[in-house]
Amino acid sequence: MSSNLLSGAKILLECLSRENVEVIFGYPGGVTLPLYDALFDHPIRHVLVRHEQNAAFAAQGFARVTGKVGVCCATSGPGATNLVTGLVDAMMDSIPIVAITGQVSTKLMGSDAFQEADTFGITRSATKHNYLVKNINDLPNAIHEAFYIAASGRPGPVLVDITKDVLQGQAHYAPVSEIHLPGYKVYGGGHSGQIRRAAQMIWEAERPFVYAGGGIVAAESSAGLRTLVETVDAPAVCTLMGLGALPSEHPNFISMPGMHGSYAANMGMTHTDLIIALGVRFDDRVTGRLAAFAPHAKVIHVDVDPAEISKNRHADLPIVGDLKKVLPRLNAEIAELAPSMRARNSAARHAWWKQIRQWKEENPLVAEISKTEIKPQHLMSEIDRLSGGQAVVTSDVGQHQMWSAQFIRFNEPRLWINSGGLGSMGFGLPAAIGAQFARPDKLVFSIVGDGGFQMSIPELATIANHALPIKIIVMNNGYLGMVRQWQELFYNNRLSEVQLSTFPDPEKLAGAYGFKGSTVEDVNDLRRALEAAVAEPGPYLLNVKVTPLENVFPMVPAGGAINEMVLRPPQPVEV
């Protein structure tokens, strides 16, 4: 018998090792028993989460802070279906994860066997690509292809569904040296002619405006972005997915654009004559009413996914390519033209900056501070003070997410971790688990709402188990705040099913898991409470009681143009 006869489960782990997988977030079950048996004495670390959805979110947290492929694992049937939200979430935000699921044995497939679900069919639209492995000889290729597809081009989730007989079976294992996906196009450095024309357009513009997104983060091209912004001295906004792509403290950084973006960001977008769109997708939360979006602008759009070009907004100059490779080339062209072009529109550009500064001054994003209560904005600015633009902040979904994005600085990419495209409540806490495993050295805040936190409470066990020093900050407004805000503003303040009248005592709750927790409601105690949480060597659950009926502003009402922002509450709110 040859020495390389291995079980499917061992082959799988061998392939994962070759992909440099350090940690798998997962949950076992019947058909994955062979895999878990092989994992028992394997160097790859497995982290037992408390719900498969959180395995996918934790894998995302890992991927989002490192840029590496995150891995999660679930059993067949309910295990696999529980992953789906996390997969769609990764799809929407272009996050590279590989999900391994077990499937019932090949001979049982199609018989409605115990814990059989059509995982392959169910996850077709939830993934960038997926595999069903029914033959052990196909396993190594499927795994390596999955990692390649997840990480390359526009990243995304890939699922590999493996039948139990494959995991249990034996085969001669020969490492895969090459993968061949003839129909999978990965784009490179962009078209030279287009890049040259883009540089020309950028210098010719009088009011250029950089609109940078998650694509910059995914392509690790922050340095290129910075060079571009500085060479042409253009104002720049980063989207919710792109925060940190340009340091928040950079003098050219305006803020986030869109529905809850700043006045200056949205006015800039509305009045620019050239949008330099880098790794963005003109999402409806950014553009507002598309017909009224950036009416005076020509658009240069660089993206690695050709389907994003001219999907929502026509691109006058498209460049399909990997920003990591395109930006240095574009910057070289820009630099080459600089001596002859820089002076050309300097008066107009000077006026443009003056205008932008004026917008910033007219309606700055400043956190209101009250003497009697903790304003949510105040909470975020205190967290910002402790972070100093350096901490990892994972957020859940809702008002707290928008205030975090508005008031916390991120001086590097991969610090701000949130569910942007799908807006999945329950994301924040498990994402922090993945982030803390990836960066044990980092201060990790998990800012969650009192609603979303209660969707992920089970993961307190995982946090306690591994003594992850995550600072869980519950922004407790007693409501499903974001929905309440819309009910107030657009449904005559008929607050239907948005009140969260009970919330567990954080001291007891954290205590039940063996770590510390507390509540702070006096504004005078806020700073001290946050500092105590950060000083704690282990995990900490801080429940911060904030103004219950605060609304997020500025706000572009759904269907509105982004320059038609509601800047502040129209009148004192009464309930």
Next chain:
Amino acid sequence: MQQIISLLMENKPGALMRVTGLLSQRGYNIESLTVARTLDPTLSRMTITVDVDPNSRAQVIKQMNKLINVLQAVDVTEGSVLNREMVLLRVRTPQATRTSILKEAEIFHARVVDSTIEGFALEVTGHPEKLDEFIDVMRSYGDIEVTRSGMVSMSLESKKLRLSPPVPAAGTMEEDLELQEAE
């Protein structure tokens, strides 16, 4: 409007589901779809007729091309292209009209594939619009039953098929997979 897409894809389990799923997911209604192997048995050729807003045509093609199993998706709605469909039709007819039906069939180049005292079964291929006319004519003779194959298309222009080369497995996906894109 109707958009005709010709698609070359790997003949793999689930590939068809990916194509149809993508169309329904993005809200495009499939009017007809045909699929069969090519000379290379590992590949299939598919012709899809979809009902799309003219502004979405390019987007549909781009989304199709993003599917890993799709080697090439081309819009063949316009340009030099052959579009054909096949119809199988049964017509019940009284004795008196049998000869005129046969004459009519001849005009449309239809073939009789079965003949009984009740009527005929006919087979015809042609441009879908011509087939509509054929069906209308046959209906005027009596009860008919029709099965249409859906359209198959072939572009008469040669479109370069660009395939990605193999890449090294596990990790290294550096400069070697550099691909110059078409704008």
